[in-house]
Amino acid sequence: MINVNSKTLLEVRDLHATVGGAEILKGVDLTVKSGEIHAIMGLNGSGKSTLAKVLAGHPSYEVTRGTLLFDGHDLSALAPEDRARAGVFLAFQYPVEIPGVANNQFLRLAYNTVRGQRGEEELDPLEFDDFVREKMKLLKMNPDFLDRSVNEGFSGGEKKRNEILQMALLEPRLALLDETDSGLDIDALRIVANGVNQLSNKDNALILVTHYQRLLDYIVPDYVHVMEAGRIIRTSGKELALALEKHGYDWIHADDQMTEARP
Amino acid sequence: MSAALQNLVNQPYKHGFVTNIESDIAPKGLNEDIIRLISSKKNEPEWLLAFRLDAYRRWLNMVEPAWQNVKYPKIDFQAISYYSAPKPKKKLASMDEVDPELLRTFEKLGVPMHERAALAGVAVDVIFDSVSVATTYKEKLAEVGIIFCSISEAVQLYPELIKQYLGTVVPPGDNYYAALNSAVFTDGSFCFIPKGVKCPMDLSTYFRINTEESGQFERTLIIAEEGASVSYLEGCTAPRFDTNQLHAAVVELIALDDADIKYSTVQNWYAGDENGVGGIYNFVTKRGLAKGRNSRISWTQVETGSAITWKYPSCILRGENSVGEFYSVAVTNHHQQADTGTKMIHIGANTRSTIVSKGISAGQSNSSYRGLVRITPAARNARNYSQCDSMLIGNQCGAHTFPYIQVQNNSAQVEHEASTSRIGEDQLFYFSQRGIGAEEAVSMIINGFCKEVFQQLPLEFAVEATKLLSFKLEGSVG
Ligand SMILES: Nc1ncnc2c1ncn2[C@@H]1O[C@H](COP(=O)(O)OP(=O)(O)O)[C@@H](O)[C@H]1O
Numbered sequence: 001m002i003n004v005n006s007k008t009l010l011e012v013r014d015l016h017a018t019v020g021g022a023e024i025l026k027g028v029d030l031t032v033k034s035g036e037i038h039a040i041m042g043l044n045g046s047g048k049s050t051l052a053k054v055l056a057g058h059p060s061y062e063v064t065r066g067t068l069l070f071d072g073h074d075l076s077a078l079a080p081e082d083r084a085r086a087g088v089f090l091a092f093q094y095p096v097e098i099p100g101v102a103n104n105q106f107l108r109l110a111y112n113t114v115r116g117q118r119g120e121e122e123l124d125p126l127e128f129d130d131f132v133r134e135k136m137k138l139l140k141m142n143p144d145f146l147d148r149s150v151n152e153g154f155s156g157g158e159k160k161r162n163e164i165l166q167m168a169l170l171e172p173r174l175a176l177l178d179e180t181d182s183g184l185d186i187d188a189l190r191i192v193a194n195g196v197n198q199l200s201n202k203d204n205a206l207i208l209v210t211h212y213q214r215l216l217d218y219i220v221p222d223y224v225h226v227m228e229a230g231r232i233i234r235t236s237g238k239e240l241a242l243a244l245e246k247h248g249y250d251w252i253h254a255d256d257q258m259t260e261a262r263p
Numbered sequence: 264m265s266a267a268l269q270n271l272v273n274q275p276y277k278h279g280f281v282t283n284i285e286s287d288i289a290p291k292g293l294n295e296d297i298i299r300l301i302s303s304k305k306n307e308p309e310w311l312l313a314f315r316l317d318a319y320r321r322w323l324n325m326v327e328p329a330w331q332n333v334k335y336p337k338i339d340f341q342a343i344s345y346y347s348a349p350k351p352k353k354k355l356a357s358m359d360e361v362d363p364e365l366l367r368t369f370e371k372l373g374v375p376m377h378e379r380a381a382l383a384g385v386a387v388d389v390i391f392d393s394v395s396v397a398t399t400y401k402e403k404l405a406e407v408g409i410i411f412c413s414i415s416e417a418v419q420l421y422p423e424l425i426k427q428y429l430g431t432v433v434p435p436g437d438n439y440y441a442a443l444n445s446a447v448f449t450d451g452s453f454c455f456i457p458k459g460v461k462c463p464m465d466l467s468t469y470f471r472i473n474t475e476e477s478g479q480f481e482r483t484l485i486i487a488e489e490g491a492s493v494s495y496l497e498g499c500t501a502p503r504f505d506t507n508q509l510h511a512a513v514v515e516l517i518a519l520d521d522a523d524i525k526y527s528t529v530q531n532w533y534a535g536d537e538n539g540v541g542g543i544y545n546f547v548t549k550r551g552l553a554k555g556r557n558s559r560i561s562w563t564q565v566e567t568g569s570a571i572t573w574k575y576p577s578c579i580l581r582g583e584n585s586v587g588e589f590y591s592v593a594v595t596n597h598h599q600q601a602d603t604g605t606k607m608i609h610i611g612a613n614t615r616s617t618i619v620s621k622g623i624s625a626g627q628s629n630s631s632y633r634g635l636v637r638i639t640p641a642a643r644n645a646r647n648y649s650q651c652d653s654m655l656i657g658n659q660c661g662a663h664t665f666p667y668i669q670v671q672n673n674s675a676q677v678e679h680e681a682s683t684s685r686i687g688e689d690q691l692f693y694f695s696q697r698g699i700g701a702e703e704a705v706s707m708i709i710n711g712f713c714k715e716v717f718q719q720l721p722l723e724f725a726v727e728a729t730k731l732l733s734f735k736l737e738g739s740v741g
């Protein structure tokens with residue numbers, strides 16, 4: 001929800017970043033205020049996941065120019081775990097499998113680490129078990145997933161739900177959801193979207209990377225951005241997503257003069 | 264590899280300090296006179312001196328083996344002192360009388376042994392350098408007829424038992440280092456569980472090399488008579504030195520009908536520094552003879568230390584229905600090398616063996632699993648299951664698996680599974696994105712990886728092993 005008085009949570013200016021020597025981000029500008037929901041769309045390979053990973057601090061990616069402020073602090077000075085503890089959350093497009101590490105153990109450690117950092121109480125295994133089962137109900141997840149290894153042998157949709165479960169546990173201030181809708185059937189999409197909506201409030205913000213309008217039917221964005229070749233080339237309201245769905249990305253170039261720049 | 268991965272293994276060795284206790288050291292070098300000196304210092308019977316000299320003469324005619332997948336400079340056996348003993352200030356009747364310096368050493372090692380013994384019900388036969396200085400719980404064990412003492416003491420008090428069993432599982436000419444050990448062993452543990460007795464507590468020995476350049480030649484002999492059972496724990500740490508130290512122990516286990524011996528090791532000898540300077544050479548011969556029907560020999564080892572580890576705790580399954588087990592975690596980091604595994608020799612009918620080996624390599628280290636499963640013609644319906652998993656941390660280390668399978672009876676069932684995985688940057692990033700730092704992440708992954716082996720350890724040891732592994736891998740991930 002747009003509110004002129006809410007404070008700026010994320011401010012990205014002229015962000016350039018490389019991976020393996022190749023420049024992928026070529027001057028990204030993006031401002032996200034608390035309470036807002038942003039959608040980022042764009043063709044495969046345009047740099048959406050790269051932007052998400054750079055924000056989260058993936059060590060393979062190097063910021064070569066520009067600034068990255070979170071809540072007024074320089075994010076690029078923080079290790080990835082410190083960014084997470086400060087409230088930046090990334091729901092991965094491809095969550096990795098971690099054989100041998102039980103999901104419940106992993107979730108509890110993550111939960112207690114982040115909560116501990118905020119000066120909030122840590123939960124012992126029994127308390128945590130009750131707590132996490134409640135959250136799983138919200139996402140209609142089978143509690144059996146607690147005893148399995150993290151993401152190991154999970155279907156695509158199960159992995160995505162497990163990501164949102166983590167978001168529900170960690171209650172981030174800024175959540176980046178990278179194609180969380182891909183691989184979800186329509187029922188799962190509704191459940192996940194519902195869960196995300198319940199977590200959304202005036203103090204946090206959400207960035208959704210998606211290809212599909214159908215997610216945005218459930219989680220309605222305040223802004224829609226289009227990324228191309230490492231830049232955000234168009235920003236508009238939620239109607240932009242509908243237009244893209246209808247006309248495809250080429251339509252943007254056919255209609256360049258319509259671009260509304262956002263300060 | 265990221266910087267977080269680099270930092271997880273580079274911590275200095277925590278147990279690197281030298282205790283100042285006066286040592287009584289034999290002159291360097293090895294010859295028959297030195298062997299006679301050792302034997303007379305220990306007031307040994309004539310037959311034992313003969314045993315030593317026979318082993319020495321065999322050793323002279325043997326060549327140092329070179330087939331193992333490890334590299335080290337040639338050892339100068341004349342530059343080693345073969346005997347060193349702390350000078351006891353007086354006879355020790357209780358733990359209170361143990362040299363406070365020694366107690367402080369154990370304190371530093373995190374082994375408050377009197378507490379440990381009392382609270383955990385563990386009898387600790389403390390080996391300090393080569394001579395036992397304190398033995399606890401001996402009386403309690405004696406009540407049920409269990410003998411648990413140093414092997415030197417056993418030679419004096421139970422010479423017939425020693426004569427009957429010593430060298431029967433690992434004969435003096437078995438291999439180069441076993442021959443050397445048989446010639447010059449100075450101390451070690453002896454444990455005898457009589458017929459029908461279940462040992463009421465875990466038996467535990469802490470080893471510690473303390474004198475620079477004094478080779479360690481421990482000799483351990485454990486016998487479980489018919490229906491007896493025992494769980495034996497061996498753990499070791501060593502102080503930091505620049506010169507390599509040879510450690511060539513021999514451990515022999517004998518299980519008669521229906522007997523059960525479980526031998527667990529947590530090995531943390533000094534591994535050398537991050538440039539590969541110094542560290543212990545750990546060339547050990549460990550073998551168990553499942554002699555009786557329904558007997559069981561089980562080895563569990565957590566190998567984290569030494570510059571070079573070279574050992575294959577093995578089982579000879581002679582008794583019908585006997586069982587052999589080998590559960591191993593071997594961690595190498597920096598320039599450490601490990602060539603370890605097991606041999607399961609099936610002789611009796613219906614014998615079964617299980618091998619679970621987990622190798623973890625970090626830094627520039629190299630780790631090899633070498634295992635032999637032999638099903639001899641007489642071993643009807645023998646079964647073996649082997650599982651060898653390797654985990655690599657970073658991309659400069661190596662893991663190798665050499666399984667040798669020899670089946671001479673076609674009723675046998677032999678299964679072998681192997682896997683290799685790598686702790687990748689993306690896994691660590693996943694953890695860190697959830698607020699969990701690299702060290703904790705690695706320790707969680709490693710503990711998951713080693714779970715099947717840790718479950719075999721007595722609880723106390725499992726906790727210790729978990730901590731030790733995390734400690735060993737600190738700085739390896741970054
Ligand atoms: N590790 C890498 N090394 C080199 N190029 C990469 C690497 N990772 C991603 N890229 C490239 O960066 C570009 C953007 O990728 P990505 O951010 O995943 O796109 P999107 O999420 O928008 O589909 C692609 O051309 C991709 O091939």
Ligand SMILES: [Mg+2]
Nearest residue numbers: 048049050093
């Ligand atoms: Mg992507």
